[in-house]
Amino acid sequence: MMPLLFPLAAVALAALAGLGPMAAVLRAWVFAAHFWTGVSLGAAVLLLIHAITGGRWGLAMGPGLRAAAAAMPVAALAWLPLILTAPGLFPWAGAQPSDLPETVARKLAYLDVGFLQARTVVVLLLFLLICWVAAGPLRQRWGAAGAATLLMVYAFAVSILSIDWLLAFEPEFYSTAYPPIHATGGVVAAMAFGTLILWASDGARDRLADCGMLMLGWAMVWLYLVYMQYLIIWSGDLPQEIAWYLRRSQGGFGVVLWLAIGWHAVVIAAMASPRLKQRPDAVAAAAGVLLLGQAVDLWWRSAPAFAEHVELVHLIDLLAVIALGLAWFAAASLGLRQRGEVRHA
Known part of the structure; x- marks a missing residue:
């Protein structure tokens, strides 16, 4: 079945390309690539944290996590059309400083499109290196010090990517909490994916309770960061910052936000229950909700930046994340089967 995912992804991409204007398709692709x-x-x-701390959870979730990290080349390739078409994606590209708000005009040196494209290429190369080391035997050779170094490089690189390819679409908004929220969301999604792979495998189901506790912890961290950003920005009462939230509370986007938060709250409540976290199916269901919740949150953060996204449910965005997801999951599944780590995925 897994070999069919690549042609299915191609069909989905072809349908995506014919659904609307290329600008709308590319901006939907931003969401999927992220x-x-x-x-x-x-x-x-x-994987790098486990290399530092050890623990049975990393051994149990290792196959799924290594497969996800090994699929990074597919995700990196998805950025190429965005890099090449960057001049047409950003509202400030090619504009005169006098035509832009003062807060944006002061950032134009950093926001130069050529500089942004170069940064993105460097960041993707760093991501490929980090994932290659984390997914392979080099993780043990590098040891705890090497893993800690790569984590610091990751923190710097993911901040650049989230600023350049999310915040830069609305350059008047600025939040130091935004990159940590984005990075933590990725960890929550990866934890959910690794848990689902463990649940789908034949062995180590007794470790699912540990996975439930880890998902509980990461989901709480994500919720805390989301709440603190909202609290600080709303308390500051600055128009250019509050406008970011107002834009995401209109046209049904507010409902989407509460759905994402509500799903995370349900998972936290479920995994805090001693009885539910001992049930493999309950832990797997919580992981699926977390994975979906992170996708919804990312869509809520990215879609309102574009004028084309006027509908609450946008078919182009949905098809983009499915098309890239099919190719990504095929690559991850191939890695699992080549290693022989999961017998029934």
Whole structure:
């Protein structure tokens, strides 16, 4: 069945290309590229943390996490059309400083499109290196010090990517909490993916309770960061910052936000239950909800930046994340089967 995912992805991409204007398709592709890149990077982060701390959870989730990290080349390739078409994606590209708000005009040196394209290429190369080390035997050779170094490089690189390819679409908004929220969301999604792979495998189901506790912890961290950003920005009462939230509370986007938060709250409540976290199916269901919740949150953060996204449910965005997801999952499944780590995925 797995070999069919690549042609299915091609068909989905072809349908995606014919659904609307190329600008709308590319901006939907931003959402898809961010999501699947985040899952691969989150898996690499968890593998590097395990290289430092050890623990049975890393041994149990290792196959799924290594497969997700090994799929990073597919996610990296998805960024190429975005890099090449960057001049047409950003509202400030090619504009005169006098035509832009003062807060944006001051950032134009950093926001130069050529500089942004170069940064993106460098960041993707760093991501490929991090995932390659995390998914392979080099993780043991590098040891705890090497893993810690790669985690610091990751923190710097993911901040650049989230600023350049999310915040830069609305350059008047600025939040130091935004990159940590984005990075933590990727780790939550990777933890959910690794848990689902463990649940689908024949062995180590007794470790699912540990996975439930780890998902509980990461989901709580993500919720805390989301709440603190909202609290600080709303308390500051600055128009250019509050406008970011107002844009995402209109036309049904507010409902989407509460759905994403509500799903995470349900998972936290479920995994805090001693009885539910001992049930493999309950832990797997919680993981599926977390994975979906992170996709919804990322869509909520990215879609309102574009004028084309006027509908609450946008078919182009949905098809983009599915098309790239099919190719990404095929690559991850291939890695699992080549290693022989999961017998029934």
